[in-house]
Amino acid sequence: MTTETTDTAVEAPLFGPESEFSALFDDPRWALAMIRATVLEAAHPQIGAALVDNSTFVAHPWRRLRNTFLSMRRMFGTDVAEREREAARLNRLHARMSGSDSRGRAYDAMDRATRAWVVATLFESAVTMCRLSGQPLDQDTMERMYAEYRTFLAALDGDAAELPEDLNDFWRYFDRVVENELENTEAARVILYRLFDHLPAPALLAGAPTLWAAGRAVAGPLLGAITVASLPEPYRRRAGLPEMPGAQTLMQGAYLTAGLARFLPGGWINAESIIEVLSLSPGSDDPRARTVAALRARMKRASALIRLLTPLGGDASPGPAPSAGTGDGRRSAGEFFRQVLDQTGDGYLDWPDLAAMAREISTRLDLDEPEETRLYDAFAAWWRELQAALDTDGDGRVSADEYAAAVPSLAGPALIRVAEVLFDATDKDGSGSIDADEHRTLFRTAFHRDLNPTDGAYGRSTFVGDFLSFMSGRRTSTPYDPLLADA
Secondary structure, eight states: OOHHHHHHHHHSOOSSTTSTGGGGTTOTHHHHHHHHHHHHHHTSHHHHHHHHHHOOTTTOHHHHHHHHHHHHHHHTSSOHHHHHHHHHHHHHHHHTOEEEOTTSOEEETTOHHHHHHHHHHHHHHHHHHHHHTTOOOOHHHHHHHHHHHHHHHHHHHSOOTTSOSSHHHHHHHHHHHHHHTOOOOHHHHIIIIIITTSOOOOGGGTTOHHHHHHHHHHHHHHHHHHHHHHSOHHHHHHHTOOOOTTHHHHHHHHHHHHHGGGGSOTTSOOHHHHHHHHHOOTTOOOTTHHHHHHHHHHHHHHHHHHHHHSOTTSOOOOSOOOOOOSTTSBOOHHHHIIIIIOTTSSSEEOHHHHHHHHHHHHHHHTOOHHHHHHHHHHHHHHHHHHHHHHOTTOSSSEEHHHHHHHOSOOOSHHHHHHHHHHHHHHOTTOSSEEOHHHHHHHHGGGOOGGGSOTTSOEEHHHHHHHHHHHHHHOBOOTTHIIIIIOO
16 A cells, blocks of 8 residues: 555544444444454453453343443544543553463453454454455455554554554454464353353343243354354364354355345434343333333233243243342342342352443443542452452352352442442532432433432432442342343
8 A cells, every 4th residue: 555545545534424434333234243353352362361351241242232332432433532531431441451361371451462453353344244245345445444443543552553554464464363363262152152042132122031032042043153154264263163054155145134234225224223222121211111111012922922832842941031029129149149240140259240330330420530440449349348258268259159148138338338439420510419310320221210209319328228229138220220230
């Protein structure tokens, strides 16, 4: 690529609605490409280890999808200040992720070469999705898009030098990493063979577990086969990934079918609206809630019909359904452990689970660095308190059995401090009470007007009491379930 071509690419809109990347947000093919890119990321040993130790993508994939989508919107928007703020937030988030994998190899989520690989997989998967759907990008478009992705990396790292400047050099770089560095990591296997088969229902479908399980039983293996077939052949061979007969044809058909969306009128597919609707929970004050409630009722009837038609000898237990609690709104210790405490889905409670809670709350509240640090510190103190009280075998983590056997509740001074920090972060005007707008900011679509006292204010003691009731009394909660329990 000549210097003249490079200058032209850089002068093109790199962010905002006129960028090449912006068109991907509402493109159905992008869903397939994102799954593919995520597997390629997870196949990198450092990224794979960080995902296994810290990510909530197994237990809360829909929440992770929503957060990722909103983050990308901010990073590729036209507002420079918002982009810089989001980049700073992402850097703080990743700076808290380091450790070692099962083979003792260190990982660091701030490693620059590793972060460059994440951006590389997004770009390469975007190019590949266009090729597989019969709409290959021309050279000029690819170069403009590549310039956008390098600028995205520079916005995160302050420098894009970890990715080659020349597009031709990029393809050599990509092939080298695939051939020499990618592995059949645990994270990649989880995505391909566990996540699709056990994907929890989004909030929209939580009331129809049988219907969801039936659809997942068909779609899960197909998505896995499509993803494997779309991965680079050297990686499939090196990782020993099996490819089912006809998978290449199935994969081509999936991308071609998704590509037909280009014939739909503009605006018919809006990814942000789809994600928001999937995330709507019962009791939401969103104006679309009534429509969703009616749709849920229809889904429940369809689910009941499927149960009647399912042979008795089949698998009558597709997985634990989201619990509505007992008649008094409580749930068992096992349900509470699985739905709330075990944020990473590995079957244990340890620091990454509480860090995930702090991360989700910080993201929802869009906290600045000082407030975010206070919240993380409060959760860290809570973890030390929990570990001292519940880790009876001294392995550095708390099992479901240890939790259920050791305590009837989790309330203690550290948890009260978490609630107080959360209250202070929510009370933006420092008035000592939370009004309806501040409460809505915290819970977003999960906000419910009936939670506010009649005087329209939400005092510190009431707020702390509600939080403790949820976190220690194991009660279901209209605001906190969508924030910390829903997938």
